[in-house]
Amino acid sequence: xxxxxxxxxxxxxxxxxxxxxxxxxxxxxxxxxxKVQLTETGSSLLYxxxxxxxxxxxxxxxxxxxxxxxxxxxxxxxxxxNIGASDAYIQGTVPSGVENIPILISYQYICYNxxxxxxxxxxxxxIIAGIYMGTITNWNSSLIQAANPHATxxxxxxxxxxxxxxxxxxxxxxxxxxxxxxxxxSKYHFGTSASIxxxxxGELTGAQNTGIINAxxxxxxxxxxxxxxxxxxxxxxxxxxxxxxxxxxxFVAPTVANVKAAASGYLSSIPSNGSIxxxxxxxxxxxxIADMEYVVVQLHQSSTSVANALKDFLTWVLSPSGGSxxxxxxxxxxxxxxxxxxxxxxxxxxxxxxG
Amino acid sequence: xxxxxxxxxxxxxxxxxxYSYPSIFYNGSNxxxxxxxxxxxxxxxxxxxxxxxxxxASFGILVFLVGTLLxxxxxxLIALPASFFxxxxxxxxLPSRIxxxxxxxxxxxxxxxxxxxxxxxxxxxxxxLYNYIEPWMSASLGSIPVLGLVFGGQVTxxxxxxxxxxxxSIMIIPIITSVMTNSLDKAPKEVRESIYSMGATKWExxxxxxxxxxxxxxxxxxxxxxxxxxxxxxxxWMVAGGLQGALPSSLYGTIxxxxxxxxxxxxxxxxxxxxxxxxxxxxxxxxLMGVSLIASVIGRRIAGRGALRGYQND
Numbered sequence: 001x002x003x004x005x006x007x008x009x010x011x012x013x014x015x016x017x018x019x020x021x022x023x024x025x026x027x028x029x030x031x032x033x034x035k036v037q038l039t040e041t042g043s044s045l046l047y048x049x050x051x052x053x054x055x056x057x058x059x060x061x062x063x064x065x066x067x068x069x070x071x072x073x074x075x076x077x078x079x080x081x082n083i084g085a086s087d088a089y090i091q092g093t094v095p096s097g098v099e100n101i102p103i104l105i106s107y108q109y110i111c112y113n114x115x116x117x118x119x120x121x122x123x124x125x126x127i128i129a130g131i132y133m134g135t136i137t138n139w140n141s142s143l144i145q146a147a148n149p150h151a152t153x154x155x156x157x158x159x160x161x162x163x164x165x166x167x168x169x170x171x172x173x174x175x176x177x178x179x180x181x182x183x184x185x186s187k188y189h190f191g192t193s194a195s196i197x198x199x200x201x202g203e204l205t206g207a208q209n210t211g212i213i214n215a216x217x218x219x220x221x222x223x224x225x226x227x228x229x230x231x232x233x234x235x236x237x238x239x240x241x242x243x244x245x246x247x248x249x250x251f252v253a254p255t256v257a258n259v260k261a262a263a264s265g266y267l268s269s270i271p272s273n274g275s276i277x278x279x280x281x282x283x284x285x286x287x288x289i290a291d292m293e294y295v296v297v298q299l300h301q302s303s304t305s306v307a308n309a310l311k312d313f314l315t316w317v318l319s320p321s322g323g324s325x326x327x328x329x330x331x332x333x334x335x336x337x338x339x340x341x342x343x344x345x346x347x348x349x350x351x352x353x354x355g
Numbered sequence: 356x357x358x359x360x361x362x363x364x365x366x367x368x369x370x371x372x373x374y375s376y377p378s379i380f381y382n383g384s385n386x387x388x389x390x391x392x393x394x395x396x397x398x399x400x401x402x403x404x405x406x407x408x409x410x411x412a413s414f415g416i417l418v419f420l421v422g423t424l425l426x427x428x429x430x431x432l433i434a435l436p437a438s439f440f441x442x443x444x445x446x447x448x449l450p451s452r453i454x455x456x457x458x459x460x461x462x463x464x465x466x467x468x469x470x471x472x473x474x475x476x477x478x479x480x481x482x483x484l485y486n487y488i489e490p491w492m493s494a495s496l497g498s499i500p501v502l503g504l505v506f507g508g509q510v511t512x513x514x515x516x517x518x519x520x521x522x523x524s525i526m527i528i529p530i531i532t533s534v535m536t537n538s539l540d541k542a543p544k545e546v547r548e549s550i551y552s553m554g555a556t557k558w559e560x561x562x563x564x565x566x567x568x569x570x571x572x573x574x575x576x577x578x579x580x581x582x583x584x585x586x587x588x589x590x591x592w593m594v595a596g597g598l599q600g601a602l603p604s605s606l607y608g609t610i611x612x613x614x615x616x617x618x619x620x621x622x623x624x625x626x627x628x629x630x631x632x633x634x635x636x637x638x639x640x641x642x643l644m645g646v647s648l649i650a651s652v653i654g655r656r657i658a659g660r661g662a663l664r665g666y667q668n669d
Binding site: 023034044067068069070071073074088090091092119157159162164165167189190191192193194196197198199201202203204206207211214215217222262263338 | 360370392394396397399400429437477480509511512513514593596597598599600601606607612615618619620621622623624625626627628632669
């Protein structure tokens with residue numbers, strides 16, 4: 001490179017960096033607004049809703065990032081961010097000075113791409129566990145037929161699809177299997193890691209929910225689990241969405257009403273630290289794969305103003321006239337926490353935050 | 356200043372050693388020979404051999420090691436002859452103006468981000484392989500004795516070994532082709548003329564130059580391409596289909612590679628509060644780095660420096 005080219009190259013780099021920062025600063029209102037800045041990172045499932053909240057919440061500047069629940073928990077625990085968003089509560093002992101606060105409820109679809117079989121196939125934890133353990137390998141299995149006496153099931157091997165990356169969706173799905181099927185519960189347990197799944201012939205994996213959607217969409221005779229937040233992406237001819245057998249023995253569809261029923265079914269058993277999975281809830285209408293979404297926060301923040309800003313924001317998030325309005329949640333199929341859970345579990349935890 | 360690259364490499368290696376230390380001692384040689392990667396019961400940390408670890412955890416990378424070597428090897432098997440044909444036809448059969456345009460195009464290809472290849476693979480190539488090519492391969496080639504051992508098997512999806520190898524080969528063809536056109540260009544005029552004078556065709560001249568006269572540069576290019584393929588992450592992650600706990604059962608099966616596994620497991624590794632999963636990923640990174648460094652160093656040694664100038668292994 002000659003001198004002129006070098007100068008040009010440096011100029012281009014400088015313009016890109018400065019321009020990028022200027023655009024960023026103008027979008028986020030810059031640092032001169034005098035508002036407290038709160039940082040959020042973690043769950044990719046919660047990322048879209050945080051992005052809807054951030055511009056509408058006027059009392060603080062919220063920066064968001066989609067990095068994954070594990071990263072969210074770890075960075076919030078380490079004090080690198082104010083809010084760590086997670087689809088799962090902290091596994092094991094919650095470190096002292098840290099809380100996982102429930103803020104919303106999400107749920108999951110079991111989707112399948114089986115030519116000739118329409119939406120609404122009845123499936124149970126036993127059937128799905130059998131498929132993901134490799135003991136049920138054909139769509140015309142007698143167990144599936146028994147749950148669907150009127151369906152014509154093809155004689156074709158099943159292609160189970162699961163997430164390849166660590167995911168709160170995997171946590172929800174494997175919790176459901178562990179609650180509903182004794183063999184799965186004792187052999188494979190539950191968690192966020194893809195390493196939980198035993199090897200099954202013909203299985204596929206996908207990165208992120210979109211990876212699962214692509215794989216199920218492209219692969220006939222496949223089955224997969226997809227966060228209900230991806231409703232718009234899965235409105236597709238190839239997909240069937242299963243009705244699932246709940247604890248009470250009824251096959252129920254994944255509707256907001258049935259998800260709310262699941263939360264009510266567990267209402268009395270939610271501990272004060274919020275750490276509970278809502279899978280396989282009691283109640284005739286309870287949809288069996290629903291779970292609470294969390295924010296992980298340090299109770300001691302860097303200053304009183306940051307602590308107050310964080311408390312105000314989280315209180316707003318839980319308010320039916322604030323972040324829990326239908327306009328934020330319905331498009332993403334997220335469900336607001338029942339008011340008594342907010343009052344007895346989440347709000348007391350928020351109130352413990354100090355500067 | 357001159358020592359900066361050396362210091363950076365030493366820094367990265369010592370960092371990885373520091374992190375992988377618990378895993379190296381906890382897993383031992385099992386790490387290389389076991390097909391099971393299980394992070395243990397989440398949240399249930401126990402002490403084992405002096406290390407904190409989630410109960411039941413066991414880390415083996417054989418599946419990913421095999422996947423990396425298999426996909427990269429197959430990619431090289433496709434890319435080497437393809438680059439051979441491309442470079443000879445570009446050098447000997449095209450007018451010089453078209454030739455220089457084509458060469459810049461080939462070099463541009465080397466700069467396409469791998470996620471673009473992955474995206475193209477998922478949306479375009481996968482359905483074609485799944486619906487047409489692989490079922491045909493399985494039915495025709497798979498029914499021939501002996502060949503059937505390799506090409507037989509059920510096609511359940513288009514993700515896996517074949518698509519990964521094809522995409523990797525497309526990614527490394529520009530690297531190998533550039534090295535080859537470069538060495539054809541550099542061939543002394545007297546050598547060319549003397550082969551022509553013996554009545555050889557252009558094709559025979561090119562073949563001689565690449566496979567005998569500049570053999571070392573050809574192999575060097577191949578090793579550089581291999582080094583790139585071994586470490587490639589995103590594109591393969593998107594099309595590999597994912598495989599764990601089992602070795603690939605047929606050519607149409609899914610696969611997993613070391614690089615893809617590291618990228619996909621980092622978030623859930625943070626969920627392991629004992630830190631052992633992070634440690635195991637660090638050890639895996641160390642091995643991956645070692646394998647691609649070896650390929651790259653061998654490539655440079657065989658090829659000599661001149662032929663490869665400007666082609667860094669990434």
